Amino acid sequence: MASSHFDEKDRIDSATSYFSDTNLIKLFNFPLLFSLLSLSFVLSLNKMSNPSSITATAALLLSLISTVTSHYSSSTFSSSPPAPQSTVWHSARATYYAASDPRDAVGGACGYGDLVKAGYGMATVGLSEALFQRGQICGACFELRCVDDLRWCIPGTSIIVTATNFCAPNYGFTAEGGGRCNPPNKHFVLPIEAFEKIAIWKAGNMPVQYRRIKCRKEGGVRFTIDGSGIFVSVLISNVGGAGDIVAVKIKGSRTGWLPMGRNWGQNWHINSDLRNQPLSFEVTNSDGLTLTSYNVAPKNWNFGQTFEGKQFEA
Numbered sequence: 001m002a003s004s005h006f007d008e009k010d011r012i013d014s015a016t017s018y019f020s021d022t023n024l025i026k027l028f029n030f031p032l033l034f035s036l037l038s039l040s041f042v043l044s045l046n047k048m049s050n051p052s053s054i055t056a057t058a059a060l061l062l063s064l065i066s067t068v069t070s071h072y073s074s075s076t077f078s079s080s081p082p083a084p085q086s087t088v089w090h091s092a093r094a095t096y097y098a099a100s101d102p103r104d105a106v107g108g109a110c111g112y113g114d115l116v117k118a119g120y121g122m123a124t125v126g127l128s129e130a131l132f133q134r135g136q137i138c139g140a141c142f143e144l145r146c147v148d149d150l151r152w153c154i155p156g157t158s159i160i161v162t163a164t165n166f167c168a169p170n171y172g173f174t175a176e177g178g179g180r181c182n183p184p185n186k187h188f189v190l191p192i193e194a195f196e197k198i199a200i201w202k203a204g205n206m207p208v209q210y211r212r213i214k215c216r217k218e219g220g221v222r223f224t225i226d227g228s229g230i231f232v233s234v235l236i237s238n239v240g241g242a243g244d245i246v247a248v249k250i251k252g253s254r255t256g257w258l259p260m261g262r263n264w265g266q267n268w269h270i271n272s273d274l275r276n277q278p279l280s281f282e283v284t285n286s287d288g289l290t291l292t293s294y295n296v297a298p299k300n301w302n303f304g305q306t307f308e309g310k311q312f313e314a
Helices: 008-015 021-027 030-047 051-076 129-135
Strands: 090-097 124-128 141-146 159-167 187-191 206-213 222-228 231-237 245-251 258-264 267-271 279-285 290-297 306-308
Touching: 124 129, 129 159, 129 187, 141 187, 159 187, 222 279, 222 290, 231 245, 231 279, 245 267, 290 306
Parallel strands: 090 187, 124 159
Antiparallel strands: 090 206, 124 187, 141 159, 141 206, 222 231, 222 306, 231 267, 245 258, 245 279, 258 267, 279 290
């Protein structure tokens, strides 16, 4: 959110060279601008004897105040921080895998479980260490396109995938000689179903371009509660907007807001007796936006259940 306050030196320096309508709004906060307009109005009244001229001047000044106020409110007090979506494409490489069993109980290094059941399907990707950020990136969305290989690329195509897995480095090979996911390589490992939407499978290790985009998900953020006794683990999935979560708090009807720790991927945990209490969640994404969902789980919730809360805007 842009600040409406500038220090005095900035105001003095800027005033010497900027006199456009937009910059006047930046130079003065609204009360000061209103005072100047009021003073101008009073001086005009003292100099004019024609009532119609006074009326016209008053109407003009009121119109100007209304315009400035509207512009000041909409320009200065932006309600949302910048989105992660980028127009800049970055270079990387991509390979594919053919899953032996798509019903993977773990669902990769982010812990989403059965990816089809969780709603991610085959539009997923594993990231090399240079991109994975030790699991914080889990849930983020990327757009990929095939480049620089007219023989294998499918022209004019791109795919959107969600980060759900980690491509571990193999230090038995150099980054240039087989260690595709070794630092500093930026590498994407796709299900073959996703890979074949942008390139022919025979391509193997392909040069691609990628960019971070906002996630668009159907329904609300999902909270899957697991654990035992006073140990509570919550998997957070189906997150829209930035997609990746950086902080989580949980609240029972008999507690305040309690911070949770990242266990692994997007699994968060806490040691607290929250049984027989409706549960509320507060999640913060990498954009700095916080979403609060009250009483997501009812008082009689059980371990192993999934509940749906509100959703970030895409």
